[in-house]
Amino acid sequence: MGGFTDWIEQVADSGSRNDYRSRVTDSESASMWASLSFGANYKAAYCLAVCPAGEDVIAPWLENKKEFMDETVRPLQNKVETIYVIPGSDAEEHVEQRFPHKTIRYVRGSLHPSSIDYLLKFMPLMFQSGQAQGLTATYHFSFTGSEQRQATIRIADQKLTIEEGHHGPANLKVVADSRTWLSFLARETNLVWALLTLRIRLSGSPFWLVKFSKCFPS
Secondary structure, eight states: OTTHHHHHHHHHHOSSHHHHHHHSOHHHHHHHHHHHHTOTTHHHHHHHHHTTOOTTTHHHHHHOHHHHIIIIIHHHHHOOOEEEEOTTSHHHHHHHHHOTTSEEEEOOOOOOOSSHHHHHHHHHHHOOTGGGTTOOEEEEEEEETTSOEEEEEEEETTEEEEEESOOSOOSEEEEEEHHHHHHHHTTSSOHHHHHHTTSEEEESOTHHHHHHHHTSOO
């Protein structure tokens, strides 16, 4: 759940309850508690599954959509509250444009893959199509070491595609030790050190890697 690890760190770093309350408001603590009481992502997962409304409350929506929007949706949109976003994400831009009255609080990305398989499987969930606007590029990744894998990642028309193996010409080729790459994503390994020690090697302009990273802000 977005913001969960940051919240845990706030708890761990706080020297006292007063220190904690200076870092995290009571409403934020209550919101986190409400989410975890029924399992992670409770607030989002069940709402998304039945959007725009659940079976027990869908009647008002069907009977008078305008009234439902005015009485139920608008107050939520106009509510002054804290919104958690990842810096450089589509969500940050959306909140700034649509909900300037809400307070933005930055959190780190929640993608901390434990394997290359996990990474490739969940990259589409972290892909920011807005940040990919104007980018057309193909990347060849070759992972070595404990987990060997080859993949072609294409970004075009603000869409992401991932294929097994290498296909077609690439703007950038990345050869990386799998453990080092995962450690780099988790901010445990410095990219410059990895490049100098040849644990990560690039073939092509680093410009393409910068463009790539903007599509997965953390």
